[in-house]
Amino acid sequence: MSARSIATVSLSGSLDEKLRAAASAGFDAVEIFENDLLSFSGSPRDVGKLCRDLGLKICAFQPFRDFEGMPEPQRARNFARAERKFDLMQELGTDLLLICSNISPSSLGGIDRAAADFRELGERAAVRGLRVGFEALAWGHHVNDYRDAWEIVRRADHKSIGIILDSFHALAPAFPTGPIQSIPADKIFLVQLADAPKLGLDVLSWSRHFRCFPGQGDLPVADFVKAVRTTGYTGPMSLEIFNDQFRAGSAVRTATDGLRSLILLEDQLAEGFVSTPAAKLQPKAHSRGVGFIEFAISDAKAGDLAALFQQLGFRRTGSHRSKDVERWSQGKIELVINCEPDGFAHAHYVTHGPGVCAIAIDVDDAGKTMTRAEALKARTFYSPVGPGELEIPAIRGVGGSLLYFLEQAGKNWDTDFEALRSDPAKDRLDAVDHISQSMPYDEMLSWLLFYTGILDLMRLPQMEIADPAGLVQSQALTNDNQSLRVILNGSSATRTLSSRFIHEFFGSGVQHIAFSCADIFATVTDMRARGADFLKIPDNYYDDIEAKYDLDAATMAALRANQILYDREGDGEFFQIYTHIFDERFFFEIVQRRDYQGFGAANAAIRLAAQTREARPLTIPRA
Numbered sequence: 001m002s003a004r005s006i007a008t009v010s011l012s013g014s015l016d017e018k019l020r021a022a023a024s025a026g027f028d029a030v031e032i033f034e035n036d037l038l039s040f041s042g043s044p045r046d047v048g049k050l051c052r053d054l055g056l057k058i059c060a061f062q063p064f065r066d067f068e069g070m071p072e073p074q075r076a077r078n079f080a081r082a083e084r085k086f087d088l089m090q091e092l093g094t095d096l097l098l099i100c101s102n103i104s105p106s107s108l109g110g111i112d113r114a115a116a117d118f119r120e121l122g123e124r125a126a127v128r129g130l131r132v133g134f135e136a137l138a139w140g141h142h143v144n145d146y147r148d149a150w151e152i153v154r155r156a157d158h159k160s161i162g163i164i165l166d167s168f169h170a171l172a173p174a175f176p177t178g179p180i181q182s183i184p185a186d187k188i189f190l191v192q193l194a195d196a197p198k199l200g201l202d203v204l205s206w207s208r209h210f211r212c213f214p215g216q217g218d219l220p221v222a223d224f225v226k227a228v229r230t231t232g233y234t235g236p237m238s239l240e241i242f243n244d245q246f247r248a249g250s251a252v253r254t255a256t257d258g259l260r261s262l263i264l265l266e267d268q269l270a271e272g273f274v275s276t277p278a279a280k281l282q283p284k285a286h287s288r289g290v291g292f293i294e295f296a297i298s299d300a301k302a303g304d305l306a307a308l309f310q311q312l313g314f315r316r317t318g319s320h321r322s323k324d325v326e327r328w329s330q331g332k333i334e335l336v337i338n339c340e341p342d343g344f345a346h347a348h349y350v351t352h353g354p355g356v357c358a359i360a361i362d363v364d365d366a367g368k369t370m371t372r373a374e375a376l377k378a379r380t381f382y383s384p385v386g387p388g389e390l391e392i393p394a395i396r397g398v399g400g401s402l403l404y405f406l407e408q409a410g411k412n413w414d415t416d417f418e419a420l421r422s423d424p425a426k427d428r429l430d431a432v433d434h435i436s437q438s439m440p441y442d443e444m445l446s447w448l449l450f451y452t453g454i455l456d457l458m459r460l461p462q463m464e465i466a467d468p469a470g471l472v473q474s475q476a477l478t479n480d481n482q483s484l485r486v487i488l489n490g491s492s493a494t495r496t497l498s499s500r501f502i503h504e505f506f507g508s509g510v511q512h513i514a515f516s517c518a519d520i521f522a523t524v525t526d527m528r529a530r531g532a533d534f535l536k537i538p539d540n541y542y543d544d545i546e547a548k549y550d551l552d553a554a555t556m557a558a559l560r561a562n563q564i565l566y567d568r569e570g571d572g573e574f575f576q577i578y579t580h581i582f583d584e585r586f587f588f589e590i591v592q593r594r595d596y597q598g599f600g601a602a603n604a605a606i607r608l609a610a611q612t613r614e615a616r617p618l619t620i621p622r623a
């Protein structure tokens with residue numbers, strides 16, 4: 001069975017931090033990147049010992065560059081250089097050197113010349129009981145296709161010379177994976193795995209900056225692994241990810257994501273290629289929308305939030321039997337205001353200030369979802385419950401908030417509430433349309449894998465949105481029937497509203513919640529009558545809408561009068577309006593959809609500019 005491995009280049013930090021992160025995530029092996037070793041203060045022997053102490057095998061040392069096909073005197077120099085690296089490998093305690101294909105313009109072509117170089121190196125490696133693997137870089141000068149690398153290895157015909165297959169170099173140029181199946185397993189010395197999003201970039205920049213874990217990108221990594229498995233290969237599967245977000249992020253988080261991506265890939269292929277036979281994951285449960293959203297807030301501010309809910313047409317429908325917790329409802333929307341002086345919500349309030357501390361997702365099987373989440377290394381949360389209260393299973397989500405799992409359309413969570421009489425006849429809002437969470441840009445891929453790995457959510461194309469102070473990346477996730485939509489927003493510009501939210505909220509979290517309705521004009525009229533007030537949109541925007549679309553004069557006037565934004569997608573139409581930001585933290589959106597699946601991306605820049613005008617002036621310096 002294959003060991004799960006990760007290349008040290010995939011993780012942030014110093015070499016020892018990388019190794020500790022890989023071990024704590026549960027990897028069996030690592031590839032040591034030469035640069036990580038060169039910049040480390042300990043000796044190769046120290047690194048070898050640290051790996052052994054951490055229970056990590058070193059499955060390869062890499063990369064050795066520009067070896068094959070060089071003219072003299074570089075050729076002789078290369079053999080001497082290789083001998084030095086063999087010394088180093090013996091100190092490290094690894095038997096495999098990765099040689100990536102030559103990118104030097106002075107390299108000479110010729111498959112037999114390259115094969116002869118490898119045969120000679122194989123002889124030298126064999127003396128020491130070492131092995132050399134040859135990997136075709138997609139931008140190699142002569143060798144840039146794994147099929148050519150294999151022909152060289154085949155002709156080298158030496159037991160110490162094999163091929164190294166890297167999914168990126170095969171899949172990014174869209175080479176067929178079929179021919180992998182005819183490589184003998186014992187000639188495949190290592191398999192490296194990486195995914196990547198489809199981008200119109202040159203392959204070198206794409207590889208060096210945008211690789212990601214399997215499942216985070218668009219390449220058919222599973223097909224590649226299937227072809228490898230057909231050969232009978234049982235050697236290590238090693239994640240080798242060059243990614244700017246990973247370099248900036250937390251090594252432990254990235255390593256855990258890496259392991260999660262391998263578990264998901266193994267599951268997708270319905271076979272473990274792991275050192276310990278993997279139990280099959282529970283299949284993804286069907287999600288059925290948002291059960292409830294819980295706000296943690298102080299007593300002092302709870303009244304303001306309740307007043308806002310009331311303006312938006314929510315009814316107070318429940319009061320907790322034993323806690324300082326209220327339930328507010330409208331349509332299928334359930335909101336909870338939690339002011340308890342201790343417990344999870346309070347801890348969240350103390351850390352982040354007022355905001356969403358928990359989201360409950362309706363699924364058709366909460367138990368299975370928890371089992372799947374645990375197998376994927378999600379952190380579970382079990383809270384103490386009072387007498388007669390139901391314990392709702394939960395995992396830790398974005399920014400330390402909780403993600404609860406409910407069954408049967410949420411009918412199992414309200415037993416703790418004393419029902420209050422209210423009349424749903426005038427409800428205008430129907431359901432939670434989407435929830436958007438802001439996070440540091442370098443965490444976006446992590447939460448993407450979290451949501452799509454645990455729940456039946458799929459990615460929509462990533463969007464770039466212009467905030468007045470920089471770009472915001474926006475990644476929407478949705479289930480099959482659009483009953484659950486989550487948006488991940490990340491920005492590396494420090495002054496965007498998304499980044500300011502993270503600063504002011506002391507971490508990632510829910511920045512806005514959108515509610516759907518069937519008639520936005522009537523809904524907003526009712527809300528205004530109850531005292532609600534909305535974000536002010538400039539006239540210029542409406543002049544443009546008027547110029548762009550053939551809306552009738554009455555609709556146009558109603559949009560302007562109400563400050564409702566409008567978008568169109570084919571024949572589909574979208575209406576949206578925003579509340580002011582509550583306590584500098586979160587806001588609500590009301591939407592109406594007519595055969596429209598997007599989120600009004602065309603209006604996002606208008607909304608962000610309007611919110612920026614209303615926001616407190618920035619006190620942090622520009623630099």
Ligand SMILES: O=C(O)c1ccc(O)c(O)c1
Pocket residue numbers: 062063098100135137166192207208240
């Ligand atoms: O980008 C590179 O140079 C590089 C080095 C070693 C590898 O295994 C690889 O896939 C790429």
Ligand SMILES: [Mg+2]
Pocket residue numbers: 135166192240
């Ligand atoms: Mg590689």
